[in-house]
Amino acid sequence: MPEQDVTVGQLLLAEYESVKGEQRARIGFRDNLLYVTLAVVAAVIAAAAQAEQPSMLLALPPVCVVLGWTYLVNDEKISAIGLYVRDDLGPRLAELAGSSGGFPTFGWEAYHRRDTRRRSRKAVQTVIDLTAFCAVPLAALIVFWSNGDAGGLLIGLSVLEALVLAGLAAQIVWYAKAA
Numbered sequence: 001m002p003e004q005d006v007t008v009g010q011l012l013l014a015e016y017e018s019v020k021g022e023q024r025a026r027i028g029f030r031d032n033l034l035y036v037t038l039a040v041v042a043a044v045i046a047a048a049a050q051a052e053q054p055s056m057l058l059a060l061p062p063v064c065v066v067l068g069w070t071y072l073v074n075d076e077k078i079s080a081i082g083l084y085v086r087d088d089l090g091p092r093l094a095e096l097a098g099s100s101g102g103f104p105t106f107g108w109e110a111y112h113r114r115d116t117r118r119r120s121r122k123a124v125q126t127v128i129d130l131t132a133f134c135a136v137p138l139a140a141l142i143v144f145w146s147n148g149d150a151g152g153l154l155i156g157l158s159v160l161e162a163l164v165l166a167g168l169a170a171q172i173v174w175y176a177k178a179a
Contacts, residue, residue: 008096009096012089012093016089019084019085020081020085022077023077023081026074026077027078033067033071034132037063037064037067037068037071037132037133040063041136041137054143054144054147055154057140057143058144058154060136060137061137061141061158062164064133064137065161065164065168068129068132071129071133072175085109086106086109089106090106091105093106126176129172130173134165134166144158145158
């Protein structure tokens, strides 16, 4: 088998394809987490209502926290890949190509971030994330608390769940501000 020389540029382009493939997969997975959350919420609420057991609503906070945290981590990795392509990989390829700043490699990575409505879309997305992953399970806790016939152990568990939800909400807001 003849030996083939591989250039640094080819390696960088292969790396680009690889990280963009990971980014695409993460975007699909992240976006589906919202649908999964909606399905789980509907299923738990339906089961609790049918069984007339408000204590079943205590299943929502941990499930929503796990799904919300997974959503947030994937969203961060998606952004990190874009940053890596913009600030590291693109400039290295431009340098190899002998570009003296006149040719922006992977221009889309920066271009789409300059959209004037980007900030408002990010704010709306933060509200959607907070609603899906924090407000809905908090509402379930409020329904559970308003029922009034739970034991001390379940009340303690529900308070712990509320604290964890507050922690997730803080992370969602913090990440939105950082992004």
